[in-house]
Every structure is written in structure tokens, then in C-alpha cells.
Amino acid sequence: MVIDDSTNSVRHEVTHTMNDQTSSGVAYSLENVTFSYARRPYTESEAVLNDLSCLILSGRVLGILGPNGSGKSTFLKLLARVFQPQRGKIELLGDSLAGLSQLDVAKRVALVPQETLQVFPFTIAEMVLMGRSPHHQGWGGWHWEDSQDWVVAQNAMEELDVAHLGHRLVTEVSGGERQRAVIARALVQEPKILLLDEPTAFLDLHHQLDIARIIKRLNRERGLTVVLVSHDLNLASQYCDHVLLLNDGRLAAMGSPQKVLNPEIIEAVYGCSVLVDQHPQSGLPRVSLPV
């Protein structure tokens, strides 16, 4: 399924012209991708993702939506090549993902996982600097950070407003601060594509808005392609150019929020009826649960 661009609102057209160069390309192309955590041979019912085909365009924000267990996080992990599909083909910026080295993927794609647990006393600065690792090729990964790395890390930490936390331990900062630091770590990878797994889960309203705005800003200012997994249909509606709806490992719908987030599609996928009206400020779809 290819994204239908004609349904994009005027607001989106404006951002697209800013990133004309990047938006013309394709970040990912997936062809008949099937993945299962079980070892081969697996039955079709064990497949987490089933025969998935789609294009992900460069320079846009794509939201991956779907019920629990529909394969959202797995989808993201396939894009980061944390796992590789048993069947089908994924291309990253024109190259076969299976053919690239882990290091080559890490130079192009950064992944922000849902939760970062750290049991060892690393400082925020140390963790952010780890994002520079893909840019060094040493024996078994041994390297020293150079002044360039310090500059990149410092800038990313300032951008995410965690520079003042540099000396604090990852284990002792709040969830929101840690999440911002993890996004900073992803940025110092200097990726072309940023993958985020439920970036606003576990965060309060204020921090949710914070993270969403940061993501949007990075997309606009740097032309960063963003793919984010979310449970929050309204957040996706407001901040994503396109949304992809997964249902039981299969592609249920893909397109602009206006097209995908309608009551019929949502009911078919989530199995409950919802009300959809327009957001008073943006005019984009707003999903509410009936009383």
C-alpha cells in the first residue's frame, strides 16, 4: 500500500515544501514482510507481523497505531534491524536492510525504546555519549570520544534540555528527564530516521506535550524522518503526517489522520465504537470514547 498524498491538508503541504529534498525520497520500503518470534517452522497464527507491505516516505512523521499485541513495537524493531523478518524484504534508503551491517544501520537509524532501565550508575552524559558509538569503528567497538563527539552530545543535550543533568545518574532522574536524555542519545547518532516506541507513555500531560513538540520540531528543522508507535490516537492525529493502523499483525489502513481516523475503521480494528469530531484548534480528527 502506498501513501495517498493527495489527501494531505494545506498545513502539511507547507512543511513538505520546507523539506522538499528529503520528502521526495522513500525512507523504507517493505515488501511482504512476515515475522515471528518463534523459531522456524512457525505457523501463520504465530506470526506477529503478517505479509506487510508499505512505503515510508522521508521527512515525514509516521504514527504506528493499533490495539495491544497488534505488532506495533515489533514493526519498529524490524525497521531498526533489532530483529530480521523471516520472509519478505525491507529496504532502508534504497539498500537492502538485511545486507547492511549493524553499524551501517546504526549510522542511519536511531531507536528510542519504550523504557530505558539502567541498573548501573552511568551518568546522563555518559549515556548520551554512547550514541556516538556507531561513528567509531574500533576493535570490538573500543574507542575514545573525540572533541567532535563532545560538541554533538552537548548540543543534543541542550536541545532536549538535559544539559544541566549531565552529571546526574541515569538511575536517579525522573522518567521524563530520562526519556529526553534517551532522545538526546538518539540524536547524537545523527540519524536520518528516528524511531520512537511510545515516547510519551509513562509521562504526565506536560511532558507528553513537551516530547511531542520536540519530535515535531526535529522533523521540521532537520528534515528527520520520524516513525513513532503510540497508543494515543489523538496525539498521532495532531503530530503525525501519516498514520499506519495495524490489526493482528496485518496492515489495516494507512494514510493521513483525516482518512484513517474515522469511526468505521477504528471500530473495525479496536472493536469498540468511538466518536470522532474535529479538534477545535487544528481541525484534525479528535477521537473520544462514548459515555
Next chain:
Amino acid sequence: MTVTSSRTLTRSRWWLWVSSACVVTVVVLVGCLGIGTQSISYSRILAIVLDSVGGISLEQSLSDPTSIILLQVRMPRVLLAFLVGGSLAMVGVALQALLRNPLADPFVIGISSGAALGAAIALLFGVGISVGSISALPVCAFTGALLSLMIMYRISSAQLGFSVYTLLLAGVVLNAIFSAFIMFLTSIADPNRVFGMYAWLMGTLTGPDWSTLGMLMLYLGVGLFILGMHAQSLNLLTLGEETARSLGVEVERVKKAVFLAAALLTGAVVSFSGIIGFVGLIIPHAVRLVVSADHRLLLPMAGLMGGMFLMMADTVARTALSPSEFPVGVITALVGGPIFLWLLTTRQTQLGMK
């Protein structure tokens, strides 16, 4: 505040820490050489060492009892303590990073017992015959360590949401199973062979000669080189395997290499000194607390500190009840056990145990 603040590692900070630790190590080493049933003054130690290094008066050294005690008895033993302590601490660091569990220690999670079972089979049933210059003892110990590591790893990756507790429980059970095997073997083996095994099982550093020490250094050199090489990958692995992969680490390859190195080190150490517990637990924890959690610095610092700790512990073990002595494993367990319990009760949230 810039990123270069406080703990963050730079090359100069690395050299500063490591070289100061080396100096302290040498001081402790010389201190331990001087202490014993017969104390030897430091000027005398210096003279004898310079003498033997120069190789000038070999005849004279051989006739001098003090220099025989120093060069043939005490120095090999103190060096063995250093190598064993250092290796155990570094294996502890590596296992903790791979299993993402600050309580992982080769003894606690049953790797040492696995190695001990392998070594016991070699010792009790005379597999101890060497093939060429390679003795079967460390090979059997290595095999036992590798086996228990593989079991442990299978358990830890078998289920999602695997907790710190599960790993510790699995370690306890693995220890019990291997100990049962060892007890069974000792009960059916030749009583003459069994006697020597008891002291060895408690962890002892008695009686190495220079050639066994050389052999040990060879095994340890290979193992430590592999661990050191993967220091940065270990840093990234503490973020979780999936994140490490997304940061460019070939996780499967690194894990295999580090597990092999850990088994090699544990196997070699156990076959030379028996089971010495908790060094791999206390030392890494202390170094992380004071110096850094960054494995590029943590590994060498834990190695030096672990070596120093065991040199001092063994000096106590061989002098406290002089002229008799007791196994050094007693001291490490008496010091390490309570620290382990303290960590278990105070660091619950940090360990993700909630």
C-alpha cells in the same frame, strides 16, 4: 555544566586512574611480600629482586634461605593471589554487564561450581595427565564453567520479564546440583586423592611454582584481552540487547566472545585456586561507586583492585594464625557475604526488583 563534567571518561582521566592504581598495586605487592612467618625488610626484597632479575648471582641466591622463601614461595603465591583476584573481579564485571545484574558473580550464579566440578573430575579420576604441555585440569574446569554459563544463559533468556531474583535462585540451585555431584564424586573416589581436594574446594592459593604461574598467565592473558577489547560493547549492552543492537553492536558475536572469555578465566582461576567467592561482586560494585561505571575504565580498575584485595586477604589468611593458615576463600566469603546481603536489601529499586 558541560558534558566533560565529573565522572565522564577522557583519555587523560583514564591514564590518571590506571597509573595511580598501578603504583598502589606495586606498593601493596611489596607490602605483602614482606609480611609472613619470616618478615623480610623492603630493602632486602628490593635487593633480592634486582639480583634475580639481573641474573648475576644465581648460585648465591639459591643458597640464601631468605631469597628462596621470597622468590620460590612467597612471590609466586602473592602473584597468584593478584592474578586470581583480578581475573575474578573482571569476570564479575563482564557477567554483570551481560546479564544486566549487579549481583552476578561467577561464584553466586554457579559458574565457579561448574568449573570446580570439571576440575574435580580431573583431580579425582586422574584425568590430570597432561597432553603435551596442556594439563587436562584447566581444560576440564573450562568445560565445566562453559557448561554452567550456557545453562545460566538459557535460563536467563528463556522467559520475558526475567528478574534478578530468578537469576539468583537459578544460581543457588545450580550451585546445589554441582556441589551434589562433587560430593558424590568424592564419596566414591580414592580417599588419598580426596583429602587434597577439601582445601582446594575452600579456595586456596598455596604452593604455585613459576611454571604453573606462567601457564595461568597465558590463559588469563587471552581471556582478559578478549574482555578488554569489548569494553565499549559492554557499555552499550548495559542498555539492553535491543538498544545495543540499534547502536550498532553485533550482540550475538559479542555475547559469545565475552561468555567464552568468562568461562576461560573462571576455568583457569578455579583450576589453580579452587572456589573463591564474592571477589567478582564486591570489587566491581566498589569501583563503580567510586570511579566509574564505564567499562573501559571499570575493567582495568576492577582488575587491579580485585588483585590488591585478594593479595591482602591471602596475606591475612597465611599470617593471622601463623604458623598454620586457613583458606583465603573463608575471608572473601566472610567479607563478601554480608556485603551481598546488604546490596540485596538496600538496592532493590535500583536492581529493578521493586
